[in-house]
Amino acid sequence: MIRVTGSGIHDGVHRHPLGAIRAYDRWLRDEFVAMNTVLEEHYFTRRADILPGHEDVRASLLRDGASLIAAITTLPDDPAERYALLGAVGYHAAACARHETGEPADLAPEWSLLRRLGTSLGVAPRYTFAHQALYNPAAGDAFWTFTSIPDERVFITRNGQAVLAYQRAAAALRRVPAMGVSNPVATYLLEDAVAALGDVLRFNRALAAELDPDRFYYCLRPYFKTHRVGRVEYRGTNAGDFAAINELDLLLGLCDPADPFYQEILAEKEPFLPPGDAATIQSAVRTEPLLSRFLREAADGVTPVLAENARLYLAACRAHGAAYAFHHGRLVTPFLVAKAPTAETDGVTASGPPLEAVVGMLARLSDLRAGRKKDGTAWEGLERLRELVG
Ligand code: HEM
The missing domain is CATH 1.20.58.480 (Methane Monooxygenase Hydroxylase; Chain G, domain 1)
Structure with missing residues (x-):
């Protein structure tokens, strides 16, 4: 999970200013992966880049992720933690782009967070391969992925x-x-x-x-x-x-x-x-x-x-x-x-x-x-x- 050590963590996840990051991290490792996998298996049956169908899954992927990300207002002090967070939020933005879901108004708060993180680190405001391979904290043998394929x-x-x-x-x-x-x-x-x-x-x-x-x-x-x-x-x-x-x-x-x-x-x-x-x-x-x-x-x-x-x-x-x-x-x-x-x-x-x-x-x-x-x-x-x- 994303380590949020910078300011110390209390037990009440939602009461802690960095608790929103933990809540998002949990969702990213679980529901997010399941939803992307359902969509990928659907497209893969026809070897298509993208297909209509499972609109409820697409909507939930957008809505649930966006609302968890909107709750992230306090950022970790540690630059490595901030870089990892940029990757984690970037996963959701990339998945929405991949499934062609979300209007600019839906994504505006998360784009704003990505920009804030990118500017504070001097890097592009999107996830990159370094986020997938090098700044991807494993928990229970599993690191962040889009799918379980x-x-x-x-x-x-x-x-x-x-x-x-x-x-x-x-x-x-x-x-x-x-x-x-x-x-x-x-x-x-x-x-x-x-x-x-x-x-x-x-x-x-x-x-x-x-x-x-x-x-x-x-x-x-x-x-x-x-x-x-x-x-x-x-x-x-x-x-x-x-x-x-x-x-x-x-x-x-x-x-x-x-x-x-x-x-x-x-x-x-x-x-x-x-x-x-x-x-x-x-x-x-x-x-x-x-x-x-x-x-x-x-x-x-x-x-x-x-x-x-x-x-x-x-x-x-x-x-x-x-x-x-x-x-x-x-x-x-x-x-x-x-x-x-x-x-x-x-x-x-x-x-x-x-x-x-x-x-x-x-x-x-x-x-x-x-x-x-x-x-x-x-x-x-x-x-x-x-x-x-x-
Ligand atoms: C299925 C596996 C892979 C495919 C299909 C693939 C394909 C590509 C493509 C198409 C680019 C150009 C990106 C662009 O400008 O659009 C690229 C760049 C690059 N890839 Fe891969 N790649 C693969 C795996 C790897 C692996 C394992 C490495 C090793 C670390 C690697 C190292 C690089 C490097 C260093 C570049 C940047 C250009 C350069 O400086 O050489 N790739 N790759």
């Missing part, structure tokens, strides 16, 4: 594990520059980064094996879509809204912060990052990439530790490229592209542009991360280092 739990668990593995790799690599690339202590960090990026691939493989493509496409994806908060449309959520993957791109030297294509990737995701994440990208942008450090030092002679660390660095690059190639070929393609009615389809992806454009953007990222022999990739520098260290 097992694939949703698989999706969040495996994606969340992959994000943690990326974060572990980035945490290791960000310490290398201070030690220098020929430092034997840094060897351990590079080994850790290689192992963590191997875990990313492992979790992604498990996701591809355990997730049913139809369930993903028809019952989960629609909750991730773009929706309004007030008069502004906020783009949908995706598992990429965390900084560590970009920190890795920059630290490894596979992506260039001066490349306009990559600059847009960074700028676009910033409002959707959890608090604190943007600072790690800012720091990585200011750091000399490991590739250029290795090349600079190797030009003066390849010493044994430098050679060992460079081989580990190259292994980390290979693992990063392999994990992302898997994302492209074994997740995006079968779970999204193969299911979408036409390549021009709008509204299928999180960020809104036609699917074809999004897939092109992801393919370019895949080329950069794998250091393929193409214009503007790090291929040349990687090749030089491979020659130097054998």
Whole structure:
């Protein structure tokens, strides 16, 4: 449940200023899940995005959630609790958008709360993947979900594990520059980064094996879509809204912060990052990439530790490229592209542009991360280092 420790909790839930949050949290874990599941099973029988029917369920989902949210007037002091609350309220807003229920007048109080939370934290006023995976407090083995369809739990668990593995790799690599690339202590960090990026691939493989493509496409994806908060449309959520993957791109030297294509990737995701994440990208942008450090030092002679660390660095690059190639070929393609009615389809992806454009953007990222022999990739520098260290 949402922890409301900031101001102390009394037993009488409704008497406590934060009791309204607890009441909403309880509903979100129970009736909300049951109602979404009824609607999803109904749509799924016809493999439809949405169908008429169960109007009473749709009305209750809107009314009960909106009235519990309207009672939330006191916010937790702790920013992490406030961020979790933004996600919890955002779940209801996204579900109403998914089931196409609720007029602006019905949703105005909750949009106002979302804005208040978003502004206080400096983030977009909607739920994002970080809310699903990282700020989602479990109680009795269960975290917040939209439905009780097992694939949703698989999706969040495996994606969340992959994000943690990326974060572990980035945490290791960000310490290398201070030690220098020929430092034997840094060897351990590079080994850790290689192992963590191997875990990313492992979790992604498990996701591809355990997730049913139809369930993903028809019952989960629609909750991730773009929706309004007030008069502004906020783009949908995706598992990429965390900084560590970009920190890795920059630290490894596979992506260039001066490349306009990559600059847009960074700028676009910033409002959707959890608090604190943007600072790690800012720091990585200011750091000399490991590739250029290795090349600079190797030009003066390849010493044994430098050679060992460079081989580990190259292994980390290979693992990063392999994990992302898997994302492209074994997740995006079968779970999204193969299911979408036409390549021009709008509204299928999180960020809104036609699917074809999004897939092109992801393919370019895949080329950069794998250091393929193409214009503007790090291929040349990687090749030089491979020659130097054998
Ligand atoms: C069924 C599984 C998945 C599908 C269908 C999928 C699909 C997509 C799509 C379509 C986008 C582009 C979003 C947009 O701009 O509209 C995206 C972005 C992204 N996804 Fe996934 N994804 C899946 C799982 C994962 C997993 C497990 C990870 C690992 C953490 C991941 C990491 C990313 C990242 C980092 C981005 C942002 C772009 C980038 O910097 O690469 N995705 N994904």
